[in-house]
Structures are given as C-alpha cells and as structure tokens.
Amino acid sequence: MTRFNQIKTIIGSSPQYEATQLDFGEHDSFVQRQADTPGTLLRIRPYKENNGIADGAGVLQSVHDVTTNFRGKNTSDHHSFEVWFDEGKIKFYMHAATEAAADKFRRRVGNNYANSEVFPVEEGYAFPVIDADEYVAGAWLEMEKIPYYPIRHHNSEGFETDPYGEITSEMLSLDESTVVTQVVFRPAKQSWTDGDRFKHNSVDELAHALRQGTSVGWLNPRTRPPSEKDKQAAKTIEQQRGQQAFHVNIRVLAASSEQDEAEARARGVAGMFRKYYNAITEQGLDDKPVWHRRESKRATRLRQFVERMR
Structure with missing residues (x-):
C-alpha cells in the first residue's frame, strides 16, 4: 500500500463496533470483587x-445532594445505576458512593416501588467477570447538542413503550455472554443553567436567540423568522x-466468546438510546463505539474502558 493510500485509509476510517480480545496481564480474567x-x-x-420511569425520577431525587468546596466547585459524589445480563439473567444494581446515600436510596425505593427488594451485596463480584478469551465491545453515549436541549423523557413527548424494557430486551444474549449498561451520575449545582461565569450561553440567552430567528444565506444573508418549532x-x-x-456518563459493554455476538449486543443496546430523540428540541443521544483501526490500540482503549466501569 502506498503512503497516499495509507493516509487515505486512516482519514476514511470511521469508528465501528469491532470486538477484541483483551490482555489482562498476569490475570486470566478481569475480576472486581x-x-x-x-x-x-x-x-x-x-x-x-410499578409506574416505571415516573417513579424512577423520584428515586433519583433522593441522592441529589450537592456539595461544594470553599471556591464553589462541585465536589458531589458519583453514583451509578447498572443493568447486567450475567449468568443468563438480567440483574439491576445501584452503586452508591457512601452508606448514607445507599440508605436514602433503599428507603426511597421502598416508598416508590412497593414490593421491590433492595439489599447490599456483601461478598462476591462488584462487576461481571470477563475472561481473556472473550471478545469485548463497548460504547458511550453523547448528546448531539449542548445539555440545555432536553432529550425525550416521560414529561416531554413520552414513550409509546417502556424504554427500560426495550433496552433490557436488547441486552438478552447467550447464557455465557455478558452485557452491562452503566449510568454514572453526579448531582449538578442549581446554577447549571446559568452558563459560564460571565453568564454567557445560559438557558435564557439560548431561548432568546431562538426567538430572534435564524441567519441564513452566504452571499445575501438574511434572518429567517422563528418557526413555531423554534x-x-x-x-x-x-x-x-x-x-x-x-x-x-452512559456506557455499554458486551463480552462474549462469539465475536459477532459481542458486537451485535453492544451496537444494539447503545442504538436503543436513539429512541430518546426529542423532535421539538432536536436533541438526541449518539453512540460512540470504543475503537481504533489498529487492534493493539483498540484493545488498550477497550481495557481502559472496562477499568473505568468497575
């Protein structure tokens, strides 16, 4: 291959779901106890x-405890909600940063979801085991626009079917395969809609700009009046x-002895989040596969991705 064709291949390469076997060093498996x-x-x-998403919003409020340092920097704890397909079963977990947060979460789930069970995992694994002979694929989700544009949710456009059910259905795989959907979250300060420290790019400024219309045209620029959608x-x-x-941060991971299965599950689950597209604000979630055209670098990125999820 000529140097020109090599450069053309590099530029033309786009991220894709390509499952890869990982080297865990002296260990035969990735284990997090x-x-x-x-x-x-x-x-x-x-x-x-239960009432699904509507009650889920109330549960999240129980761990919305914002803490800041003397400079006003957000120092709040990170928590995560995880859905595992492991050992042939769908399992739900909440990883609380502190015992106090765990206690609040337990009580809120008890109030919002009658007859549901929540109990601490005292021993065993804190993340599914991934063997060195398995193929691993992963992805993370990014918003198409800045966060002020909300995605689709139960109070905005709603859902024809339960999105939780669709995601978990897509996670179902071979009994020996593993699929994890992880949502890491940290409470934002009340000033999250204020823009930067100079109050630029706030929600008020953005809303005002939308009502002013849109500048169109290059040679003969003009302002198009705001539409009803704007x-x-x-x-x-x-x-x-x-x-x-x-x-x-939303991450999806799939591991399987079958390369095609790992790729299909990672692609399928991450793709389900496109259903959160909001037609009014044109906000949505894009899936970004963990990828590199070179296998060695792709394996390194995937191993780092797995380690961040533990």
Missing part, C-alpha cells in the same frame, strides 16, 4: 407492577431553569 470496591453495591429486585423549543429550554439535574 466487592471487598475491593469502595462504596456500597445494592442489588435491586424490582416488582413488575418558539416551542425556546419555551422548553427555559423550563429547564430551576430543575434538578445530573452530570451523566
């Missing part, structure tokens, strides 16, 4: 008859002010 993991891991056994989006964005929010 509960005894070696900080915080409290809670196992959740939900009762089927006005509706501006109103939706303004409504974010005063709302509780979280900084969030």
Whole structure:
C-alpha cells in the first residue's frame, strides 16, 4: 500500500463496533470483587407492577445532594445505576458512593416501588467477570447538542413503550455472554443553567436567540423568522431553569466468546438510546463505539474502558 493510500485509509476510517480480545496481564480474567470496591453495591429486585420511569425520577431525587468546596466547585459524589445480563439473567444494581446515600436510596425505593427488594451485596463480584478469551465491545453515549436541549423523557413527548424494557430486551444474549449498561451520575449545582461565569450561553440567552430567528444565506444573508418549532423549543429550554439535574456518563459493554455476538449486543443496546430523540428540541443521544483501526490500540482503549466501569 502506498503512503497516499495509507493516509487515505486512516482519514476514511470511521469508528465501528469491532470486538477484541483483551490482555489482562498476569490475570486470566478481569475480576472486581466487592471487598475491593469502595462504596456500597445494592442489588435491586424490582416488582413488575410499578409506574416505571415516573417513579424512577423520584428515586433519583433522593441522592441529589450537592456539595461544594470553599471556591464553589462541585465536589458531589458519583453514583451509578447498572443493568447486567450475567449468568443468563438480567440483574439491576445501584452503586452508591457512601452508606448514607445507599440508605436514602433503599428507603426511597421502598416508598416508590412497593414490593421491590433492595439489599447490599456483601461478598462476591462488584462487576461481571470477563475472561481473556472473550471478545469485548463497548460504547458511550453523547448528546448531539449542548445539555440545555432536553432529550425525550416521560414529561416531554413520552414513550409509546417502556424504554427500560426495550433496552433490557436488547441486552438478552447467550447464557455465557455478558452485557452491562452503566449510568454514572453526579448531582449538578442549581446554577447549571446559568452558563459560564460571565453568564454567557445560559438557558435564557439560548431561548432568546431562538426567538430572534435564524441567519441564513452566504452571499445575501438574511434572518429567517422563528418557526413555531423554534418558539416551542425556546419555551422548553427555559423550563429547564430551576430543575434538578445530573452530570451523566452512559456506557455499554458486551463480552462474549462469539465475536459477532459481542458486537451485535453492544451496537444494539447503545442504538436503543436513539429512541430518546426529542423532535421539538432536536436533541438526541449518539453512540460512540470504543475503537481504533489498529487492534493493539483498540484493545488498550477497550481495557481502559472496562477499568473505568468497575
């Protein structure tokens, strides 16, 4: 291959789901035991008859405890909600950073989800075991626009079917395979809608700009009047002010002895999050596969990705 073709291949390469076997050094497997993991891991056994997402929003409020240092920097704890397909079963977990947060979560789940069980995992694994002979694929989710544009949720456009059910259905795999969906979240300060320290790029500024219309054209620029959709989006964005929010990272991981299966599960589960697209604000979630065109570097990135999830 000529140097020109090599450069063309590099530039033309786009991230894709390509499962790879990982080297865990002196260990034959990736193992994360509960005894070696900080915080409290809670196992959740939900009762089927509940109000789903609406009640879930109330549970999140129980751990929205913002702490700051003397400079006003957000020092709040990170927590995570995880869904595992492991040992042929779907399992739900909450990883609380502190025992106090775990206690709040347990009590709130008890109030919001009658007949559901929440109990601490005292021993065993804090993350599914991944063997060195398994193929691993992963992805993370990113917003298409800045966070002031909300994604689709139960109070905005709603859902025809339960998105939780669709995601867990897509996670179902071969009994010996593993799939993990992880949502890491940290409470945001009340000022999250204020923009930067000079109050630029706030929700008010963005809503105002949408109501002013859009500049179009290059040679003969003109302002296009705001559409009804622009006005509706501006109103939706303004409504974010005063709302509780979280900084969030969403990750998807799949491991299987079958390379195609690992790729299909990672691609399928991450792709399910596109259903959160909000037609009014045109906000959505894009899946970003963990990838590199060179296998050795791809394996390194995937191993680092796995280690961040533990």
